[in-house]
Amino acid sequence: MRGVTRRFGRFAALDDVSFDVRPGEIVALLGPNGAGKTTASRIIAGILAPTSGEALVDGVSVREQPTRVRARCGFVTDTPSLYERMPLRDYLAFFGRLYDVRSPVARAAELAEQLGLTAVVRQKLGTFSRGMRQKVAIARALVHDPPVLLLDEPASALDPEMAQTLRSFIVSLRARERSILLTTHDLDEAQRISDRVVVLYKGRVLRTGATSEIRATGRPTFVVSFTGDTSRARDALRGTGVTPEPASGENGYSALRFATDDPAATNAAVLRALIGAGVDVVTLTAEERSLEDAYLQIVRGATT
Protein backbone atom coordinates (compact mmCIF):
# COMPACT_ATOMS: atom_id res chain seq x y z
CA MET A 1 0.00 0.00 0.00
CA ARG A 2 1.33 3.42 -0.88
CA GLY A 3 -0.27 6.48 0.66
CA VAL A 4 -3.72 4.89 0.78
CA THR A 5 -6.59 6.96 2.13
CA ARG A 6 -10.14 5.66 2.34
CA ARG A 7 -13.00 7.90 3.38
CA PHE A 8 -16.59 6.97 4.23
CA GLY A 9 -18.29 10.33 3.92
CA ARG A 10 -16.25 12.68 6.12
CA PHE A 11 -14.75 9.88 8.18
CA ALA A 12 -11.28 8.75 7.15
CA ALA A 13 -11.02 5.02 7.90
CA LEU A 14 -7.47 5.05 6.49
CA ASP A 15 -5.27 8.11 6.23
CA ASP A 16 -2.12 7.96 4.10
CA VAL A 17 -1.30 4.35 4.97
CA SER A 18 1.78 2.67 3.50
CA PHE A 19 3.23 -0.78 4.15
CA ASP A 20 4.14 -3.90 2.21
CA VAL A 21 4.04 -7.68 2.53
CA ARG A 22 6.70 -9.66 0.69
CA PRO A 23 6.41 -13.21 -0.67
CA GLY A 24 7.02 -15.84 2.03
CA GLU A 25 6.28 -13.34 4.79
CA ILE A 26 3.61 -13.10 7.47
CA VAL A 27 2.80 -9.53 8.45
CA ALA A 28 0.51 -8.90 11.43
CA LEU A 29 -1.78 -5.90 11.12
CA LEU A 30 -2.50 -4.76 14.66
CA GLY A 31 -4.59 -2.01 16.14
CA PRO A 32 -7.56 -1.31 18.40
CA ASN A 33 -11.13 -1.54 17.14
CA GLY A 34 -11.81 1.11 14.51
CA ALA A 35 -8.11 1.45 13.62
CA GLY A 36 -8.82 0.62 9.97
CA LYS A 37 -7.49 -2.94 9.85
CA THR A 38 -10.52 -4.44 8.10
CA THR A 39 -10.72 -1.52 5.66
CA ALA A 40 -7.04 -2.03 4.78
CA SER A 41 -7.64 -5.78 4.22
CA ARG A 42 -10.65 -5.09 2.04
CA ILE A 43 -8.73 -2.61 -0.09
CA ILE A 44 -5.90 -5.09 -0.61
CA ALA A 45 -8.47 -7.80 -1.42
CA GLY A 46 -9.81 -5.59 -4.19
CA ILE A 47 -13.31 -5.35 -2.76
CA LEU A 48 -13.06 -1.72 -1.70
CA ALA A 49 -11.47 1.05 -3.75
CA PRO A 50 -9.13 3.49 -2.05
CA THR A 51 -10.19 7.15 -2.11
CA SER A 52 -6.61 8.06 -2.95
CA GLY A 53 -3.25 6.31 -3.04
CA GLU A 54 -2.41 2.97 -4.59
CA ALA A 55 -2.30 -0.66 -3.53
CA LEU A 56 -0.58 -3.28 -5.64
CA VAL A 57 -1.20 -7.00 -5.25
CA ASP A 58 1.30 -9.22 -7.03
CA GLY A 59 2.03 -6.17 -9.21
CA VAL A 60 -1.62 -5.55 -10.10
CA SER A 61 -3.32 -2.28 -9.16
CA VAL A 62 -6.48 -2.52 -7.03
CA ARG A 63 -7.61 0.75 -8.53
CA GLU A 64 -7.19 -0.21 -12.19
CA GLN A 65 -7.82 -3.98 -12.20
CA PRO A 66 -9.77 -4.93 -9.08
CA THR A 67 -11.16 -8.12 -10.63
CA ARG A 68 -7.64 -9.39 -11.40
CA VAL A 69 -6.59 -8.44 -7.87
CA ARG A 70 -9.47 -10.44 -6.42
CA ALA A 71 -8.34 -13.44 -8.46
CA ARG A 72 -4.91 -13.19 -6.75
CA CYS A 73 -6.16 -12.90 -3.17
CA GLY A 74 -7.63 -15.33 -0.71
CA PHE A 75 -9.71 -13.54 1.91
CA VAL A 76 -10.71 -15.05 5.26
CA THR A 77 -13.19 -12.89 7.14
CA ASP A 78 -13.47 -12.68 10.93
CA THR A 79 -16.65 -14.76 10.82
CA PRO A 80 -16.69 -17.86 8.58
CA SER A 81 -19.87 -16.67 6.75
CA LEU A 82 -20.87 -19.88 5.00
CA TYR A 83 -23.95 -20.93 3.04
CA GLU A 84 -25.52 -23.17 5.68
CA ARG A 85 -27.57 -25.36 3.36
CA MET A 86 -24.71 -26.35 1.07
CA PRO A 87 -22.57 -29.45 1.65
CA LEU A 88 -18.84 -28.79 1.97
CA ARG A 89 -17.92 -30.25 -1.43
CA ASP A 90 -20.55 -28.25 -3.33
CA TYR A 91 -19.62 -25.08 -1.41
CA LEU A 92 -15.91 -25.29 -2.24
CA ALA A 93 -16.65 -26.35 -5.83
CA PHE A 94 -18.99 -23.34 -6.21
CA PHE A 95 -16.24 -20.92 -5.16
CA GLY A 96 -13.76 -22.88 -7.29
CA ARG A 97 -15.94 -22.19 -10.33
CA LEU A 98 -16.22 -18.51 -9.41
CA TYR A 99 -12.39 -18.38 -9.33
CA ASP A 100 -12.09 -20.29 -12.65
CA VAL A 101 -10.43 -23.32 -11.05
CA ARG A 102 -10.02 -26.04 -13.71
CA SER A 103 -11.28 -29.03 -11.69
CA PRO A 104 -13.32 -27.47 -8.90
CA VAL A 105 -14.68 -30.74 -7.48
CA ALA A 106 -11.23 -32.35 -7.38
CA ARG A 107 -9.79 -29.18 -5.81
CA ALA A 108 -12.56 -29.22 -3.19
CA ALA A 109 -11.67 -32.81 -2.28
CA GLU A 110 -7.95 -31.94 -2.15
CA LEU A 111 -8.53 -28.99 0.22
CA ALA A 112 -10.88 -31.02 2.41
CA GLU A 113 -8.14 -33.63 2.77
CA GLN A 114 -5.47 -30.98 3.56
CA LEU A 115 -7.63 -29.53 6.33
CA GLY A 116 -8.81 -32.87 7.72
CA LEU A 117 -12.40 -32.47 6.54
CA THR A 118 -12.66 -35.43 4.16
CA ALA A 119 -15.08 -37.32 6.43
CA VAL A 120 -17.61 -34.47 6.34
CA VAL A 121 -17.30 -33.50 2.68
CA ARG A 122 -20.96 -34.37 2.00
CA GLN A 123 -22.32 -32.81 5.18
CA LYS A 124 -24.18 -29.51 5.15
CA LEU A 125 -22.15 -26.60 6.50
CA GLY A 126 -24.90 -25.68 8.94
CA THR A 127 -24.03 -28.78 10.98
CA PHE A 128 -20.33 -27.86 11.34
CA SER A 129 -18.67 -26.78 14.60
CA ARG A 130 -17.06 -23.33 14.94
CA GLY A 131 -13.58 -24.71 14.32
CA MET A 132 -14.67 -26.70 11.28
CA ARG A 133 -16.42 -23.65 9.87
CA GLN A 134 -13.23 -21.62 10.23
CA LYS A 135 -11.34 -24.34 8.40
CA VAL A 136 -13.91 -24.21 5.61
CA ALA A 137 -13.46 -20.43 5.36
CA ILE A 138 -9.71 -20.98 4.98
CA ALA A 139 -10.28 -23.69 2.37
CA ARG A 140 -12.54 -21.27 0.48
CA ALA A 141 -9.78 -18.65 0.49
CA LEU A 142 -7.26 -21.20 -0.79
CA VAL A 143 -9.49 -22.74 -3.45
CA HIS A 144 -7.65 -20.92 -6.28
CA ASP A 145 -4.21 -21.26 -4.62
CA PRO A 146 -3.68 -17.47 -4.37
CA PRO A 147 -0.26 -15.85 -3.95
CA VAL A 148 -1.68 -13.44 -1.35
CA LEU A 149 -3.69 -14.46 1.69
CA LEU A 150 -5.59 -12.00 3.87
CA LEU A 151 -6.61 -13.44 7.22
CA ASP A 152 -8.95 -11.38 9.39
CA GLU A 153 -8.99 -12.83 12.93
CA PRO A 154 -8.66 -16.42 11.65
CA ALA A 155 -8.32 -18.03 15.09
CA SER A 156 -10.94 -16.01 16.93
CA ALA A 157 -13.19 -18.21 19.09
CA LEU A 158 -11.19 -21.34 18.33
CA ASP A 159 -10.09 -23.65 21.13
CA PRO A 160 -6.31 -23.70 21.82
CA GLU A 161 -5.75 -27.00 20.04
CA MET A 162 -7.59 -25.88 16.92
CA ALA A 163 -5.82 -22.49 17.01
CA GLN A 164 -2.47 -24.29 17.19
CA THR A 165 -3.39 -26.44 14.16
CA LEU A 166 -4.43 -23.33 12.28
CA ARG A 167 -1.19 -21.52 13.15
CA SER A 168 0.85 -24.48 11.87
CA PHE A 169 -1.14 -24.44 8.66
CA ILE A 170 -0.56 -20.69 8.17
CA VAL A 171 3.17 -21.16 8.79
CA SER A 172 3.20 -23.96 6.19
CA LEU A 173 1.74 -21.51 3.69
CA ARG A 174 4.58 -19.08 4.38
CA ALA A 175 6.99 -21.87 3.49
CA ARG A 176 5.23 -22.04 0.11
CA GLU A 177 6.13 -18.38 -0.55
CA ARG A 178 2.65 -17.01 0.06
CA SER A 179 2.35 -13.40 1.23
CA ILE A 180 0.15 -13.40 4.31
CA LEU A 181 -1.44 -10.40 5.99
CA LEU A 182 -2.80 -11.41 9.38
CA THR A 183 -5.27 -9.02 10.98
CA THR A 184 -5.65 -9.88 14.63
CA HIS A 185 -6.27 -8.77 18.20
CA ASP A 186 -4.50 -11.89 19.44
CA LEU A 187 -1.03 -10.48 20.09
CA ASP A 188 0.28 -13.83 21.30
CA GLU A 189 -0.67 -15.36 17.96
CA ALA A 190 0.93 -12.43 16.11
CA GLN A 191 4.11 -12.79 18.15
CA ARG A 192 4.33 -16.51 17.43
CA ILE A 193 3.97 -16.47 13.68
CA SER A 194 4.46 -13.00 12.21
CA ASP A 195 7.72 -11.81 10.69
CA ARG A 196 6.77 -8.17 10.74
CA VAL A 197 4.16 -6.02 12.42
CA VAL A 198 2.18 -2.97 11.29
CA VAL A 199 0.40 -1.05 14.07
CA LEU A 200 -2.58 1.02 12.91
CA TYR A 201 -4.30 3.61 15.06
CA LYS A 202 -7.21 5.79 13.96
CA GLY A 203 -6.46 5.04 10.32
CA ARG A 204 -2.75 5.87 10.44
CA VAL A 205 0.35 3.69 10.68
CA LEU A 206 1.85 4.20 14.14
CA ARG A 207 4.71 1.78 13.80
CA THR A 208 6.00 -0.83 11.38
CA GLY A 209 8.95 -3.17 11.66
CA ALA A 210 10.19 -6.68 12.35
CA THR A 211 8.35 -8.37 15.22
CA SER A 212 11.60 -8.59 17.22
CA GLU A 213 12.25 -4.87 16.68
CA ILE A 214 8.75 -3.96 17.79
CA ARG A 215 9.12 -6.12 20.91
CA ALA A 216 12.33 -4.27 21.76
CA THR A 217 10.44 -0.96 21.73
CA GLY A 218 10.95 1.18 24.84
CA ARG A 219 13.34 0.93 27.80
CA PRO A 220 14.81 -2.50 28.66
CA THR A 221 13.39 -3.94 31.87
CA PHE A 222 15.04 -6.24 34.41
CA VAL A 223 13.77 -8.40 37.23
CA VAL A 224 15.77 -8.95 40.36
CA SER A 225 14.72 -11.83 42.63
CA PHE A 226 15.94 -12.05 46.20
CA THR A 227 15.30 -13.28 49.71
CA GLY A 228 14.78 -10.90 52.57
CA ASP A 229 12.85 -7.73 53.28
CA THR A 230 11.12 -6.36 50.20
CA SER A 231 10.82 -2.80 51.52
CA ARG A 232 14.55 -2.69 52.16
CA ALA A 233 15.22 -3.94 48.64
CA ARG A 234 12.83 -1.35 47.24
CA ASP A 235 14.60 1.47 49.14
CA ALA A 236 17.97 0.23 47.91
CA LEU A 237 16.76 0.28 44.32
CA ARG A 238 15.33 3.77 44.71
CA GLY A 239 18.73 4.87 46.00
CA THR A 240 20.26 3.98 42.61
CA GLY A 241 17.77 6.18 40.77
CA VAL A 242 15.46 3.46 39.34
CA THR A 243 11.76 3.06 40.05
CA PRO A 244 11.04 -0.46 41.34
CA GLU A 245 7.73 -2.17 40.60
CA PRO A 246 6.44 -5.42 42.05
CA ALA A 247 7.12 -8.52 39.95
CA SER A 248 6.11 -12.13 40.38
CA GLY A 249 8.98 -14.10 41.87
CA GLU A 250 9.56 -17.78 41.21
CA ASN A 251 10.27 -20.58 43.71
CA GLY A 252 9.01 -18.44 46.60
CA TYR A 253 11.53 -15.62 46.08
CA SER A 254 10.51 -11.97 46.20
CA ALA A 255 11.02 -9.98 42.99
CA LEU A 256 11.09 -6.39 41.78
CA ARG A 257 11.14 -5.01 38.24
CA PHE A 258 12.92 -1.87 37.05
CA ALA A 259 13.60 -0.18 33.73
CA THR A 260 16.80 1.53 32.68
CA ASP A 261 18.32 3.12 29.59
CA ASP A 262 21.85 2.20 30.71
CA PRO A 263 21.88 -1.42 31.94
CA ALA A 264 25.67 -1.64 32.09
CA ALA A 265 25.94 1.08 34.73
CA THR A 266 22.58 0.71 36.47
CA ASN A 267 22.57 -3.06 36.96
CA ALA A 268 25.98 -3.05 38.66
CA ALA A 269 24.82 -0.20 40.92
CA VAL A 270 21.60 -2.06 41.72
CA LEU A 271 23.49 -5.20 42.73
CA ARG A 272 25.89 -3.22 44.89
CA ALA A 273 23.03 -1.38 46.57
CA LEU A 274 21.06 -4.55 47.29
CA ILE A 275 24.07 -6.40 48.71
CA GLY A 276 24.95 -3.32 50.73
CA ALA A 277 21.42 -3.28 52.16
CA GLY A 278 21.74 -6.90 53.25
CA VAL A 279 19.44 -8.31 50.59
CA ASP A 280 20.43 -11.74 49.27
CA VAL A 281 20.17 -11.47 45.49
CA VAL A 282 19.28 -14.74 43.74
CA THR A 283 19.01 -13.64 40.09
CA LEU A 284 19.07 -10.49 37.98
CA THR A 285 17.59 -11.17 34.55
CA ALA A 286 16.64 -9.11 31.51
CA GLU A 287 12.92 -9.35 31.01
CA GLU A 288 11.82 -10.52 27.59
CA ARG A 289 9.11 -8.14 26.43
CA SER A 290 6.07 -9.56 24.80
CA LEU A 291 4.58 -8.09 21.66
CA GLU A 292 1.55 -7.23 23.78
CA ASP A 293 3.65 -5.03 26.12
CA ALA A 294 5.29 -3.29 23.17
CA TYR A 295 1.97 -2.85 21.37
CA LEU A 296 0.26 -1.38 24.44
CA GLN A 297 3.17 1.02 24.93
CA ILE A 298 2.97 2.13 21.29
CA VAL A 299 -0.79 2.65 21.43
CA ARG A 300 -0.66 4.42 24.82
CA GLY A 301 2.04 6.68 23.42
CA ALA A 302 -0.34 7.65 20.64
CA THR A 303 -3.25 8.39 22.98
CA THR A 304 -1.26 10.60 25.36
Next chain:
Amino acid sequence: MKWALIAWREIRWEVFFDRSSLLRTGIFVVIPLLFVITNRGLGPGPGGDLRIVALAIQSVLFPALSGVALIASTFVAEKENGTLVPLLAAPIRDRDIVLGKLVGMLVPVMAACCFTLAAAYVLAGYRYGFERVTRVLTPELVYAFIVLALLFVITAGSVTMIVAARVRSSRAAQQIAGLIIALSAALFLGLGFAATQIGQGWALVAVGIGLVVFDAAALEVAQRVWQRGEVLARV
Protein backbone atom coordinates in the same frame (compact mmCIF):
# COMPACT_ATOMS: atom_id res chain seq x y z
CA MET B 1 -21.51 -16.34 -17.27
CA LYS B 2 -20.72 -16.27 -13.54
CA TRP B 3 -24.15 -14.81 -12.91
CA ALA B 4 -25.56 -18.17 -14.06
CA LEU B 5 -23.50 -19.95 -11.36
CA ILE B 6 -24.89 -17.61 -8.72
CA ALA B 7 -28.42 -18.04 -10.06
CA TRP B 8 -28.12 -21.82 -10.10
CA ARG B 9 -26.82 -21.83 -6.50
CA GLU B 10 -29.73 -19.64 -5.41
CA ILE B 11 -32.30 -21.88 -7.08
CA ARG B 12 -30.85 -25.17 -5.95
CA TRP B 13 -29.78 -24.39 -2.39
CA GLU B 14 -31.77 -21.34 -1.28
CA VAL B 15 -35.14 -22.07 -2.89
CA PHE B 16 -35.51 -25.83 -3.29
CA PHE B 17 -33.66 -26.67 -0.07
CA ASP B 18 -35.51 -24.05 1.99
CA ARG B 19 -38.73 -25.52 3.30
CA SER B 20 -40.15 -22.17 4.38
CA SER B 21 -39.63 -20.66 0.93
CA LEU B 22 -41.21 -23.72 -0.72
CA LEU B 23 -44.17 -23.56 1.67
CA ARG B 24 -44.61 -19.82 1.05
CA THR B 25 -44.55 -20.31 -2.71
CA GLY B 26 -46.92 -23.27 -2.38
CA ILE B 27 -49.44 -21.13 -0.50
CA PHE B 28 -49.29 -18.43 -3.17
CA VAL B 29 -49.88 -21.13 -5.81
CA VAL B 30 -52.81 -22.76 -4.03
CA ILE B 31 -54.77 -19.60 -3.11
CA PRO B 32 -55.70 -18.53 -6.69
CA LEU B 33 -56.56 -22.13 -7.57
CA LEU B 34 -58.94 -22.19 -4.62
CA PHE B 35 -60.53 -19.02 -5.97
CA VAL B 36 -61.15 -20.78 -9.30
CA ILE B 37 -62.61 -23.89 -7.65
CA THR B 38 -64.81 -22.11 -5.13
CA ASN B 39 -66.08 -19.31 -7.38
CA ARG B 40 -69.87 -19.38 -7.48
CA GLY B 41 -72.38 -17.52 -9.50
CA LEU B 42 -70.37 -17.20 -12.67
CA GLY B 43 -73.18 -16.34 -15.01
CA PRO B 44 -73.20 -16.47 -18.80
CA GLY B 45 -72.41 -13.35 -20.79
CA PRO B 46 -69.76 -10.62 -20.63
CA GLY B 47 -69.91 -10.33 -16.82
CA GLY B 48 -68.93 -13.96 -16.37
CA ASP B 49 -66.23 -13.74 -19.04
CA LEU B 50 -64.75 -10.76 -17.21
CA ARG B 51 -64.57 -12.82 -14.03
CA ILE B 52 -62.68 -15.59 -15.87
CA VAL B 53 -60.13 -12.97 -17.01
CA ALA B 54 -59.83 -11.68 -13.42
CA LEU B 55 -59.24 -15.22 -12.13
CA ALA B 56 -56.52 -15.73 -14.75
CA ILE B 57 -54.77 -12.47 -13.74
CA GLN B 58 -54.96 -13.50 -10.09
CA SER B 59 -53.51 -16.91 -10.93
CA VAL B 60 -50.48 -15.44 -12.64
CA LEU B 61 -49.83 -12.54 -10.25
CA PHE B 62 -50.35 -14.29 -6.89
CA PRO B 63 -47.32 -16.60 -7.16
CA ALA B 64 -45.31 -13.59 -8.33
CA LEU B 65 -45.86 -12.05 -4.89
CA SER B 66 -43.91 -14.91 -3.30
CA GLY B 67 -40.86 -13.65 -5.17
CA VAL B 68 -40.89 -10.51 -3.05
CA ALA B 69 -40.33 -12.39 0.20
CA LEU B 70 -37.80 -14.59 -1.57
CA ILE B 71 -35.62 -11.77 -2.83
CA ALA B 72 -35.91 -9.76 0.39
CA SER B 73 -34.69 -12.71 2.43
CA THR B 74 -32.00 -13.63 -0.10
CA PHE B 75 -30.34 -10.22 -0.24
CA VAL B 76 -30.67 -9.15 3.38
CA ALA B 77 -29.77 -12.62 4.69
CA GLU B 78 -26.51 -12.37 2.71
CA LYS B 79 -25.81 -9.06 4.46
CA GLU B 80 -26.87 -10.32 7.90
CA ASN B 81 -24.88 -13.56 7.70
CA GLY B 82 -21.82 -11.93 6.16
CA THR B 83 -21.93 -14.33 3.20
CA LEU B 84 -21.91 -11.38 0.82
CA VAL B 85 -18.28 -10.50 1.66
CA PRO B 86 -16.73 -13.75 0.31
CA LEU B 87 -18.88 -13.30 -2.79
CA LEU B 88 -17.66 -9.72 -3.23
CA ALA B 89 -14.09 -10.93 -2.71
CA ALA B 90 -14.39 -13.29 -5.70
CA PRO B 91 -13.41 -12.10 -9.20
CA ILE B 92 -16.97 -11.29 -10.24
CA ARG B 93 -18.49 -8.01 -11.41
CA ASP B 94 -21.11 -6.34 -9.22
CA ARG B 95 -23.53 -6.62 -12.14
CA ASP B 96 -23.11 -10.43 -12.21
CA ILE B 97 -23.94 -10.74 -8.51
CA VAL B 98 -27.11 -8.66 -8.84
CA LEU B 99 -28.13 -10.38 -12.07
CA GLY B 100 -27.42 -13.85 -10.68
CA LYS B 101 -29.50 -13.23 -7.59
CA LEU B 102 -32.34 -11.69 -9.59
CA VAL B 103 -32.42 -14.54 -12.09
CA GLY B 104 -32.17 -17.03 -9.23
CA MET B 105 -35.39 -15.56 -7.89
CA LEU B 106 -37.08 -15.03 -11.27
CA VAL B 107 -36.79 -18.58 -12.57
CA PRO B 108 -38.58 -20.43 -9.72
CA VAL B 109 -41.15 -17.66 -9.31
CA MET B 110 -41.97 -17.57 -13.03
CA ALA B 111 -42.15 -21.38 -13.04
CA ALA B 112 -44.71 -21.10 -10.23
CA CYS B 113 -46.61 -18.39 -12.15
CA CYS B 114 -46.79 -20.49 -15.34
CA PHE B 115 -47.76 -23.62 -13.42
CA THR B 116 -50.54 -21.79 -11.53
CA LEU B 117 -51.91 -20.18 -14.69
CA ALA B 118 -51.91 -23.53 -16.50
CA ALA B 119 -53.60 -25.24 -13.54
CA ALA B 120 -56.15 -22.42 -13.24
CA TYR B 121 -56.85 -22.70 -17.00
CA VAL B 122 -57.51 -26.43 -16.76
CA LEU B 123 -59.60 -26.11 -13.56
CA ALA B 124 -61.62 -23.26 -15.08
CA GLY B 125 -62.11 -25.39 -18.20
CA TYR B 126 -63.57 -28.25 -16.16
CA ARG B 127 -65.72 -25.91 -14.09
CA TYR B 128 -67.01 -23.43 -16.70
CA GLY B 129 -66.50 -25.34 -19.94
CA PHE B 130 -63.37 -25.54 -22.07
CA GLU B 131 -65.09 -23.91 -25.04
CA ARG B 132 -65.87 -20.76 -23.03
CA VAL B 133 -62.48 -20.58 -21.31
CA THR B 134 -60.64 -21.03 -24.64
CA ARG B 135 -62.75 -18.25 -26.20
CA VAL B 136 -62.16 -15.80 -23.31
CA LEU B 137 -58.53 -16.59 -22.52
CA THR B 138 -56.99 -16.43 -25.98
CA PRO B 139 -53.34 -17.55 -26.36
CA GLU B 140 -52.35 -13.88 -26.89
CA LEU B 141 -54.00 -12.88 -23.61
CA VAL B 142 -52.41 -15.76 -21.68
CA TYR B 143 -49.04 -14.84 -23.15
CA ALA B 144 -49.61 -11.18 -22.24
CA PHE B 145 -50.43 -12.16 -18.64
CA ILE B 146 -47.20 -14.15 -18.35
CA VAL B 147 -45.19 -11.21 -19.71
CA LEU B 148 -47.03 -8.90 -17.30
CA ALA B 149 -46.15 -11.24 -14.42
CA LEU B 150 -42.50 -11.31 -15.51
CA LEU B 151 -42.34 -7.53 -15.64
CA PHE B 152 -44.08 -7.30 -12.28
CA VAL B 153 -41.59 -9.72 -10.69
CA ILE B 154 -38.69 -7.68 -12.07
CA THR B 155 -40.27 -4.50 -10.70
CA ALA B 156 -40.95 -6.12 -7.34
CA GLY B 157 -37.47 -7.62 -7.27
CA SER B 158 -35.77 -4.30 -8.08
CA VAL B 159 -37.78 -2.35 -5.52
CA THR B 160 -37.12 -5.02 -2.90
CA MET B 161 -33.40 -4.99 -3.70
CA ILE B 162 -33.30 -1.22 -3.21
CA VAL B 163 -35.16 -1.55 0.10
CA ALA B 164 -32.98 -4.51 1.16
CA ALA B 165 -29.83 -2.46 0.59
CA ARG B 166 -31.03 0.21 3.01
CA VAL B 167 -32.32 -1.86 5.94
CA ARG B 168 -30.41 -3.99 8.42
CA SER B 169 -32.69 -6.99 9.04
CA SER B 170 -34.50 -9.31 6.66
CA ARG B 171 -37.69 -8.87 8.71
CA ALA B 172 -37.61 -5.11 8.12
CA ALA B 173 -36.87 -5.65 4.43
CA GLN B 174 -39.80 -8.03 4.04
CA GLN B 175 -42.18 -5.72 5.86
CA ILE B 176 -41.26 -2.62 3.88
CA ALA B 177 -41.01 -4.45 0.56
CA GLY B 178 -44.31 -6.24 1.29
CA LEU B 179 -46.05 -2.91 1.76
CA ILE B 180 -44.63 -1.47 -1.46
CA ILE B 181 -45.36 -4.63 -3.42
CA ALA B 182 -48.92 -4.94 -2.09
CA LEU B 183 -49.66 -1.43 -3.32
CA SER B 184 -47.99 -2.01 -6.68
CA ALA B 185 -49.73 -5.40 -7.06
CA ALA B 186 -53.11 -3.72 -6.57
CA LEU B 187 -52.14 -1.08 -9.13
CA PHE B 188 -50.88 -3.64 -11.66
CA LEU B 189 -53.92 -5.83 -11.18
CA GLY B 190 -56.19 -2.88 -11.85
CA LEU B 191 -54.12 -1.69 -14.80
CA GLY B 192 -53.95 -5.14 -16.37
CA PHE B 193 -57.65 -5.70 -15.88
CA ALA B 194 -58.58 -2.31 -17.28
CA ALA B 195 -56.20 -2.73 -20.19
CA THR B 196 -57.85 -5.97 -21.29
CA GLN B 197 -61.13 -4.11 -21.58
CA ILE B 198 -59.89 -1.24 -23.71
CA GLY B 199 -58.74 -1.10 -27.29
CA GLN B 200 -58.35 -4.84 -28.02
CA GLY B 201 -55.30 -5.26 -25.81
CA TRP B 202 -53.33 -2.23 -27.00
CA ALA B 203 -53.60 -0.73 -23.54
CA LEU B 204 -52.04 -3.94 -22.22
CA VAL B 205 -49.09 -3.35 -24.54
CA ALA B 206 -48.84 0.22 -23.22
CA VAL B 207 -48.83 -1.08 -19.63
CA GLY B 208 -46.10 -3.52 -20.65
CA ILE B 209 -43.96 -0.78 -22.22
CA GLY B 210 -44.46 1.39 -19.13
CA LEU B 211 -43.35 -1.48 -16.92
CA VAL B 212 -40.28 -2.17 -19.06
CA VAL B 213 -39.21 1.49 -18.72
CA PHE B 214 -39.86 1.42 -14.97
CA ASP B 215 -38.00 -1.90 -14.60
CA ALA B 216 -34.97 -0.62 -16.48
CA ALA B 217 -34.76 2.41 -14.18
CA ALA B 218 -35.40 0.35 -11.03
CA LEU B 219 -32.73 -2.21 -12.01
CA GLU B 220 -30.21 0.55 -12.62
CA VAL B 221 -30.89 2.03 -9.17
CA ALA B 222 -30.78 -1.47 -7.59
CA GLN B 223 -27.45 -2.17 -9.23
CA ARG B 224 -26.01 1.13 -7.96
CA VAL B 225 -27.09 0.55 -4.36
CA TRP B 226 -25.58 -2.95 -4.48
CA GLN B 227 -22.15 -1.80 -5.66
CA ARG B 228 -19.30 -3.16 -3.59
CA GLY B 229 -18.30 0.11 -1.94
CA GLU B 230 -21.89 0.96 -1.08
CA VAL B 231 -22.65 -2.47 0.34
CA LEU B 232 -19.44 -2.80 2.34
CA ALA B 233 -19.95 0.62 3.87
CA ARG B 234 -23.15 -0.79 5.36
CA VAL B 235 -22.04 -4.36 6.21
